[in-house]
Amino acid sequence: MNAGTGGVELIVGAAVLAALYFWYASIITRRNKVREALSSVDVHLNQRHDLIPNIVALAGRYMEHERGLLTDVTRLREEARTTAPTTPADASKRFAIEGELGQRVGQLMVSLEAYPQLKADQPVMEAQRTWTETEAQITASRRFYNAAVNQLNNAVQVFPGSIIAGIAGVAAMPFFEAPADARVAPTVDGILGRTP
Secondary structure (H helix, E strand, C coil), X not given: CCHHHHHHHHHHHHHXXXXXXXXXXXXXXXXXXXXXXXXXXXXXXXXXXXXXXXXXXXXXXXXXXXXXXXXXXXXXXXXXXXCCCCCHHHHHHHHHHHHHHHHHHHHXXXXXXXXXXXXXXXXXXXXXXXXXXXXXXXXXXXXXXXXXXXXXXXXXXXCCHHHHHHHHCCCCCCCCCCXXXXXXXXXXXXXXXXXX
């Protein structure tokens, strides 16, 4: 082996190491972007959680026969607050709980429409407006999170990223998707808990 061949091998080896380092740095950067996006989603979900007790209290004054719905909303809120999305499995569990919570509160909001005294109540109207704004912020945060997850998952699932991600301890993350039953168009009877 002559000096020229050794120099070429050294340059190729350095280029390979540099490429692996940049891929590693890219994976770590994308993982951190997912964490940032998840944190943003979590902030908005916590804002929603903070609204729920007020909505339940306001509705509870008038809606005696909706106790089951109010109880479900309260239970799901507590479950969601105590499920930290730190691992892919925990994130999937939290997203499922949040999806169910969103559906049940949506049912509660529709039920509020059936009570004229509630529709005219200023605190209820303010709670509904704030709820709508918070849901819009959650939707935007979910889009940001899902875009970051898409980039991370592509980076860790494509060779050699899969090997580098395994060494770095970075795993693919779940998308924040609507629950399967949310993809079915609701009926008024179903929302109000009536049998057709």
